[in-house]
Amino acid sequence: MSDDVTIADPLSATEEGLDEWRTYDEFAAGIDTYRLPNTDLAGTSLTLALDGGETLSLEFDADAVTWTGLGASGTDPYDAVSVRDDVVFVNLPLASREREALTVVYSTTTHRATVVRSRIAAEAVEGTPQVGQEFWAATTDGGEPTGEAPGPSRDLIGKRNVYRYSPHHLYEHVYVSSQRYAWQCLEGVQRGHGDMDLSTVWKFADGLYLFCFREFRIAVASVWLHDLGYQLMTTGVFLGLNGEGASEHSRGGGHIYPLGSVSYPDAQPV
Numbered sequence: 175m176s177d178d179v180t181i182a183d184p185l186s187a188t189e190e191g192l193d194e195w196r197t198y199d200e201f202a203a204g205i206d207t208y209r210l211p212n213t214d215l216a217g218t219s220l221t222l223a224l225d226g227g228e229t230l231s232l233e234f235d236a237d238a239v240t241w242t243g244l245g246a247s248g249t250d251p252y253d254a255v256s257v258r259d260d261v262v263f264v265n266l267p268l269a270s271r272e273r274e275a276l277t278v279v280y281s282t283t284t285h286r287a288t289v290v291r292s293r294i295a296a297e298a299v300e301g302t303p304q305v306g307q308e309f310w311a312a313t314t315d316g317g318e319p320t321g322e323a324p325g326p327s328r329d330l331i332g333k334r335n336v337y338r339y340s341p342h343h344l345y346e347h348v349y350v351s352s353q354r355y356a357w358q359c360l361e362g363v364q365r366g367h368g369d370m371d372l373s374t375v376w377k378f379a380d381g382l383y384l385f386c387f388r389e390f391r392i393a394v395a396s397v398w399l400h401d402l403g404y405q406l407m408t409t410g411v412f413l414g415l416n417g418e419g420a421s422e423h424s425r426g427g428g429h430i431y432p433l434g435s436v437s438y439p440d441a442q443p444v
Contacts, residue, residue, distance in 0.1 A: 197417035198394040201364050202424040207340030209427025210409055213256045215239075215264070220280065222287050222312040225323075230289060230312070232264075232278070239266060244291065246271060253425060255409045260284075261382065263399050265411040267423030275413045275423060277397040279378055280312075285319045287312040288376060288384055290397050292413045294421055303372055303388035305395035305413060311376075324384070327377035328352055331443055333435040336360070337408060339428035346433075349375070351443035355387060389414075396426070406430040 215234035222230045222243075230243030239252040248270030255263045260283040266276040273294035280287035289310040298304045313319040330349040337345045344361035350370070358368030369391060376384040381403030388395040394414030401407050410426040 195367065195391060196364050198392055198412065198414040199416035199422055199424075201343075201359075201362065202412055202414075202422075202426070205339045205343050205412075206425040206427050207343070208338065208429055209425060210255050210257060210407060213254050213262065215252070215254050215262075220278075221315040222278065222280070222289060223315075224289060224310040224312045226310065228310075230276075230278070239264075241266065241276070244276075253411070255427075257399055257401055257407070257409050258382070258405075261379065261399075263409050265397070265423075265425075267411070267413075273413075273421040275397075275411065277411060279324075279384060279399055280314050281379065282316055284321045284379065285314045285316045286321065286324055286378070287314050288324045288378060290384070290386060292395050292397065294393060294413065294415060298393065301390070303390055303395065304393035304415070305388055307374065307386055307388060307395055307397075309374065309376065309386075321379070322377075324376050324378045326352065327375050327383060329377060330375050330383060330385070332437055334433040336431040336433060337428055338431065339426060343428070349373070353444055398426070400430060402430065402432075406432075 216236040219233045228244060233240045238249050240249045250266050250268050250270050253265045257263050261281050264278045268274045275292045277290040278287060289312055291308045293306055295304050311324045331351060334348045342362050346358050346360055348356045350356055354370050355373040356370045359365050371387050371389045373387045378384055383400045385398045385400050394412055396410055396412045398408050398410035408427060408430055412424040416422040
């Protein structure tokens with residue numbers, strides 16, 4: 175994955191162009207401008223025990239990670255970010271297994287972790303996102319786990335945030351239920367576009383939420399770790415099909431600006 179990006183004209187999505195749906199690689203170019211810096215995991219290793227009984231082992235050097243688990247193994251590049259002093263976000267944009275990615279979030283103090291596998295299906299099916307995701311809670315071999323295990327959360331329902339990823343990327347999210355969120359682009363090549371897509375939210379720790387979405391209109395899914403504590407930053411990755419129909423991995427990240435929230439007085443969303 176190259177770090178070189180070309181920023182598309184942020185004013186190119188005019189009212190006359192709203193019917194032209196942008197491809198994944200077009201909107202993702204430069205969406206990591208305000209991302210937190212990478213961290214080096216060279217010389218470290220990690221073994222995760224996943225709920226359900228499987229394990230995932232990771233051994234890092236400066237440029238790659240050798241991994242074994244979930245019925246496969248390989249040596250692939252990795253991307254790691256320290257989102258807090260004790261929490262690391264690691265993505266494996268797999269080169270050894272085309273159209274697939276593994277994302278791990280782990281804590282060096284609670285020894286809790288989450289694992290997400292994103293995979294692009296061979297064929298598109300009407301009404302189903304082409305990129306699917308699987309989720310596991312896990313513990314690490316760093317010590318005795320403490321605190322609550324990561325798991326599905328309803329904490330974001332009703333919240334409305336704006337996300338600034340670059341001078342040319344500004345998006346609004348509204349979390350409408352435990353299964354869906356709505357988005358619109360306020361600035362960028364998708365300006366004026368929006369949709370309601372499938373989403374999954376897990377609470378990882380106080381103020382830290384794993385947010386994942388799977389789009390219907392284009393073949394793309396994403397994994398984000400929202401820090402809604404003092405930092406108000408998000409770190410994420412994408413997997414999808416680009417305009418040429420090839421699988422592509424991209425990084426994302428930026429600032430979170432909460433706009434407010436609503437609470438439901440009686441009947442609650444799913």
